[in-house]
Amino acid sequence: MHKMSIAELVGGAQALAASGQAAxxxxxxxxxxxxxxxxxxxxxxxxxxxxxxxxxxxxxxxVEAFTAAIRRRPDFLPPYINLGAAYERLxxxxxxxxxxxxxxxxxxxxxxxxxxxxxxxLKQMAQVLESGRRLAEAEDTLRQVAELTPWQRDVVxxxxxxxxxxxxxxxxxxxxxxxxxALLRRIAPLSMACYADDPMLQLAVAHAHCREDHGWPESxxxxxxxxxxxxxxxxxxxxxxxxxxxxxxxxxxxLMAEMFGLHDRKAVEVFAYYCGVPQExxxxxxxxxxxxxxxxxxxxxxxxxxxxxxxxGIDILxxxxxxTRSARTRLLARRPAPIIxxxxxxxxxxxxxxxxxxIADPHIVPPGSERYYSEKVVRxxxxxxxxxxxxxxxxxxxxxxxxxxxxDATVFCSFNGTQKITPFVFTxxxxxxxxxxxxxxxxxxxCEEVEARLRAHAIRxxxxxxxxxxxxxxxNRDHLARYTLADLFLDTLPYGAHTxxxxxxxxxxxxxxxxxxxxxxxxxxxxxxAAGLPEFVCASAEDYVxxxxxxxxxxxxxxxxxxxLLDGRGAxxxxxxxxxxxxxxxxxxxxxxxxxxxxLPEPDVAxxxxxxxxxxxxxxxxxxxxxxxxxxERWRQAVARRHAFMPLPPxxxxxxxxxx
Numbered sequence: 001m002h003k004m005s006i007a008e009l010v011g012g013a014q015a016l017a018a019s020g021q022a023a024x025x026x027x028x029x030x031x032x033x034x035x036x037x038x039x040x041x042x043x044x045x046x047x048x049x050x051x052x053x054x055x056x057x058x059x060x061x062x063v064e065a066f067t068a069a070i071r072r073r074p075d076f077l078p079p080y081i082n083l084g085a086a087y088e089r090l091x092x093x094x095x096x097x098x099x100x101x102x103x104x105x106x107x108x109x110x111x112x113x114x115x116x117x118x119x120x121x122l123k124q125m126a127q128v129l130e131s132g133r134r135l136a137e138a139e140d141t142l143r144q145v146a147e148l149t150p151w152q153r154d155v156v157x158x159x160x161x162x163x164x165x166x167x168x169x170x171x172x173x174x175x176x177x178x179x180x181x182a183l184l185r186r187i188a189p190l191s192m193a194c195y196a197d198d199p200m201l202q203l204a205v206a207h208a209h210c211r212e213d214h215g216w217p218e219s220x221x222x223x224x225x226x227x228x229x230x231x232x233x234x235x236x237x238x239x240x241x242x243x244x245x246x247x248x249x250x251x252x253x254x255l256m257a258e259m260f261g262l263h264d265r266k267a268v269e270v271f272a273y274y275c276g277v278p279q280e281x282x283x284x285x286x287x288x289x290x291x292x293x294x295x296x297x298x299x300x301x302x303x304x305x306x307x308x309x310x311x312x313g314i315d316i317l318x319x320x321x322x323x324t325r326s327a328r329t330r331l332l333a334r335r336p337a338p339i340i341x342x343x344x345x346x347x348x349x350x351x352x353x354x355x356x357x358x359i360a361d362p363h364i365v366p367p368g369s370e371r372y373y374s375e376k377v378v379r380x381x382x383x384x385x386x387x388x389x390x391x392x393x394x395x396x397x398x399x400x401x402x403x404x405x406x407x408d409a410t411v412f413c414s415f416n417g418t419q420k421i422t423p424f425v426f427t428x429x430x431x432x433x434x435x436x437x438x439x440x441x442x443x444x445x446x447c448e449e450v451e452a453r454l455r456a457h458a459i460r461x462x463x464x465x466x467x468x469x470x471x472x473x474x475x476n477r478d479h480l481a482r483y484t485l486a487d488l489f490l491d492t493l494p495y496g497a498h499t500x501x502x503x504x505x506x507x508x509x510x511x512x513x514x515x516x517x518x519x520x521x522x523x524x525x526x527x528x529x530a531a532g533l534p535e536f537v538c539a540s541a542e543d544y545v546x547x548x549x550x551x552x553x554x555x556x557x558x559x560x561x562x563x564x565l566l567d568g569r570g571a572x573x574x575x576x577x578x579x580x581x582x583x584x585x586x587x588x589x590x591x592x593x594x595x596x597x598x599x600l601p602e603p604d605v606a607x608x609x610x611x612x613x614x615x616x617x618x619x620x621x622x623x624x625x626x627x628x629x630x631x632x633e634r635w636r637q638a639v640a641r642r643h644a645f646m647p648l649p650p651x652x653x654x655x656x657x658x659x660x
Contacts, residue, residue: 004032006041010048017052026052026061033068043073050079054086057299062086077103077117084124093128100125119149126158133447135166146176153213157188164194164419166450167426167457170621171195184616189323193348194419197494197626199372199518200635200653201615206323206351207374207608214329217302220354223600226338229315230596237269238588241314241337242291244345245276245298245326248284251499252320252345254476257283258387261290262581268588271312273297273305275321275328302331309336316588319355322346339591339600342375344384347498347520349373353603357591359383359584363526364519371653372518374608376601378590380583382530382573383523386502391477398482404469405485409438410552413486413509415471415479415500418446418454420492424624426454428545429490430461435545436552442486445470483507487555490548493626496524502574505531508566510558512548514538516626530574532564541627607648614638 004012009032016025029049033042050065066083069076084099103121122145129138142159146152156178163171172180172195185208187195192205240263246252263270271293274284278298288294293312297305305328309317317337321327322345332340335354342350343359350358351374358365358375361383370377405411412432414421433439445451455465471482480503489504491497491513497504501511501524510533515525525537538544551558569575594600618634625631632654639654 006039006045009045013048013052022052022056026056026058043069043076043079046072047076047079047082050082050086054082059086059089063090077106077114081117081120081124084121088124088128093131097125097128100128115148119145119152122148123155123158130162135162135447136449138162139166139168143175146178150176150178153186156183156186157191160187160191161419164191165417165446167418167421167453169423172621181616185612189346189348189351191419193518193520194422194495196620197516197518197521197624198615198618198620198631199348199369200611201618202518203349203351203372203374204608204612204615206349207605208351208612209323210329210333210350210352211609214333217330217333220333221335221338223338223595226595229313229338237265237267238592239269239271239313239315240588241271241273241309241312241317242320243273243275243317243328243332244320245274246320246324246345247272247274247287248276248279249281249476250276250283253283253287254387254390255344255385255499255502256320256387257286258389258577259385259581259584260287262578264582264585265292267585269293271295271314273309273317275305276326297328302328302334305331306334306336315339316341316591318343319350320345322348322350338595341591347495347523348518349375351605351608353605355603356601357587359587360519361526363515363529364522369517374603374605378587380580380587382576382580383526384498384502384530384574385577385580386506386575388569388575388577390506391480392507398478398485400485403442403471403482403485405442406438406440409440410436410488410555411440411442411486412436412488412490412548412552413442413471413483413504414490414492414497415442415444415483415504416492416495416497417444418450420495421454422493424541425492426457427461428541430458430463431545432490432548432552433458433463433467434461435549439552440467440469441490442469442471445472479503480507483509487558488512488548488551491524493624494518494521496521498523498527501527502531505533505565505574506569508562510536510551510561510565512536512538512544512551514541514544514626517631521626527574530572532568532572532574533561536561541624606650607653610639610642610648611653614642 013025013028026049029045033045036042046065046069050062053065054062063083063086066079066086069079080099080103084096087096100121104118122141126138126141129141139159139162142155145155146159159175160183172183175183187205189206189209192202244252260270270291272287272291273295275298295308297308314337316339318341319332320343322342324345333354340355341357341359342355349372355375357378358373359380360377361379361381364383365377400407429441433441451470455468458465458468483504484507486509489509489511491511493514494516496513504511505527511524511528513524513528515522515537528536538547635654
């Protein structure tokens with residue numbers, strides 16, 4: 001009988017896996033290993049089997065295979081990395097960390113392969129450190145990765161994100177040969193939205209993220225590929241697909257929980273494509289029960305997910321992730337539906353050539369601001385859905401004493417993530433505290449080192465550190481209940497309160513905001529308007545401080561606004577979810593009419609690589625872009641200088657010949 005060589009084994013296993021028979025490939029490796037227990041390459045066979053089993057979600061089998069590979073050859077490092085990943089999936093973070101640490105400390109001779117192994121192990125270690133709220137250690141670990149393997153975009157992006165969460169100011173310090181401009185050219189879109197209120201640069205960063213981090217697919221569909229769908233549409237319901245990893249206990253899931261059940265089933269057929277974590281929770285169950293079709297695509301590759309969406313005949317696919325974690329952007333690049341819409345998950349333009357529309361409202365994207373979006377802007381009366389069945393508190397009312405708050409002083413709160421706190425915002429907050437004696441600022445708990453840093457910043461601003469109080473993380477019902485202990489919610493900029501703002505307004509707490517230029521900095525103003533409190537949308541940063549101080553010195557003046565919010569829960573535009581769904585369906589009909597009439601918008605991504613280069617060279621730390629009166633002129637001059645050196649093709653934004 002012919003004995004299969006190692007080359008024949010690997011070739012046969014790869015062919016099986018490529019044909020969709022990964023389980024058979026893993027069995028082939030297992031059987032060969034049993035017949036060849038003394039082969040010198042047995043460690044590689046066990047390793048390959050483990051990779052296949054991990055891909056098949058047989059995590060325990062993968063652990064066994066990787067362990068066998070290590071036992072056979074302890075100095076072979078790849079299985080330690082994969083074994084750590086398997087343990088992480090099983091929730092054994094400590095075991096995962098120990099295997100990665102072994103790799104990072106056992107490399108004496110650095111070669112191309114060993115550097116890659118060490119960098120991979122350090123990246124995994126950073127994730128575990130971050131999940132354990134050891135943010136400074138995670139940041140330092142990523143710095144080591146950047147020094148080992150410079151110019152990795154994902155490492156730069158993760159490092160910047162960690163610094164934002166820690167309120168490390170200035171944010172963009174040199175990293176492994178990256179100066180500030182180089183970092184900005186690689187920053188993630190969400191981090192950019194938190195960093196500076198520069199919507200033109202935000203758009204350019206989003207486009208670079210699509211191009212560099214996701215890439216373009218080898219094959220994709222054009223409008224002509226869906227011509228048959230247009231012909232068959234009359235007389236049937238529109239098939240609407242919502243694609244998201246967050247249709248669960250998540251800020252997005254909590255906002256959308258009610259709306260799916262309000263769709264007119266005579267007009268639309270509702271599909272949900274879920275690509276998130278497998279755990280069950282009440283919000284996920286509620287959403288699943290309220291749609292016509294619930295599809296789980298978490299473990300499907302892009303080709304399989306694309307085939308499913310095409311088989312379902314989706315007319316309009318709504319991307320409810322955008323540039324956020326667990327998004328399926330590469331899937332969207334294949335264009336699995338004739339119309340793709342950007343809504344709710346990411347507050348800004350996708351900068352992609354395959355998102356046709358972005359849903360906003362008149363406050364978030366006022367007329368004249370369309371130049372900052374690659375998609376066609378369409379508008380609802382209020383952009384954000386809300387769940388009118390959300391709880392209004394816990395089993396009993398909390399007290400200020402229980403939360404460490406003063407009984408008879410003003411409590412300002414801001415329950416946004418620490419990544420949204422900028423030096424400009426914090427300076428305003430400290431000015432407010434200085435002018436309102438005894439008042440406190442109530443923030444969400446982060447970790448001890450971040451809390452200590454913010455209190456140290458307060459001391460430098462002349463504010464006693466104990467006047468910053470941190471609220472522990474708790475369940476959503478109890479969190480909502482404690483909102484009522486606050487007098488006034490203070491918004492952030494350039495990335496403001498979104499779900500946190502509607503939570504506060506739902507609980508009767510007024511929200512003070514000043515809108516910026518970009519999408520993320522204008523959502524809160526939209527919500528405050530829609531809740532019936534236009535008086536709380538400030539005209540400037542100075543107005544924001546003055547009004548906060550006035551209310552802080554006269555808490556009783558807030559009482560009628562609190563009553564207005566509570567009385568308006570049933571009538572306010574912000575909580576009129578049936579109206580939002582009707583308007584959303586009208587937008588969908590308009591989009592389909594555009595497609596049928598041959599006027600589907602073509603995303604405008606002209607010159608965005610040039611705008612990224614120009615914007616990254618601009619100063620954002622010294623002046624708050626939101627309030628820079630020369631903002632557009634600065635861009636026009638930058639483009640004019642570039643145009644004089646290297647003429648650009650016309651576009652709709654800042655081309656000199658177009659006069660802006």
